[in-house]
Amino acid sequence: MASGNSERLASAVKIVVAGGFGVGKTTMVGSVSEVPPLRTEELITEASAGVDDLSGVEAKHTTTVALDFGRITINPELILYLFGTPGQNRFWFMWDELARGALGAVVLADTRRLDSCFPAVDFFERRGLPFVVAVNCFDDAYHYTDDEVRGALDLDPHVPLLLCDARDRESTKTVLVTLMGHVMAQARMAGAH
């Protein structure tokens, strides 16, 4: 325990699960995590919340935003963290920290409220972070065709789109495998220039 050498520590990577409020982000993280989703809080003060719009609240107000995440030990040297974005879109600075260094992102969509994932699609497109869109199939959801969803989201043809059940481990694995395939294809293309 006394080496002082940090090389013996494993390394970690992360994937972000984003989408609108209540779309199933925490459920998806929990379906594959080796621990129940953990929760932590970030303080938001004037100083760190440049983009936060706390309208009608005193300027010096402090609030917290909850963030949940799960863990998958890939091998003894590598840990994968899955982060669910805070549901409220106003916490953009939190999204920045989550996206920085991420391998890629899953944008969860709910066909009952497709527009709630627009900000997430927009955010990752702008950042150039590879992402897939996973449509969470709630039981009472109206089922669109892939093309209808693509059209509504104005999705780039190369962005993978798939249906999923966020509660189901195999389904979430398929989403993550699709994402990683996409991430690797993007990385190869970038390397081929």
Added chain:
Amino acid sequence: MSVDHEAWFDEAAGPLVRPYAVTGGRTKSDTIGLDLITLVVALREHADHLEPESLQLLRVCQQPISVVEAAAQVDLPLQVVKVLLSDLITQNLMIHRSAVQVTDAPSQHVLQAVLDGIRKL
């Protein structure tokens, strides 16, 4: 809330004052630049001069753990935990290893390992 603390916060901050207080009023980010998934591990189990919150962090970091997991375990806000951890690292009571690829593009090797790991779940 004491008069001293009012220099940092108005009453609206209420219950949130304490976490700031344990970091000596420092509200800025840590000196090391810790990421959410930076892994840390304690080199010691105890140090007499530490505040209870830092001692608690030493305890939860006896095995390598990410900054965000340590924060969840001690139930303090992330920013506070980052400041406390960076103090512990500066005092050589803890070591850290940055997340891979925060700046570089991820290597195909790492990506392949992640893909294989997910498939094996």
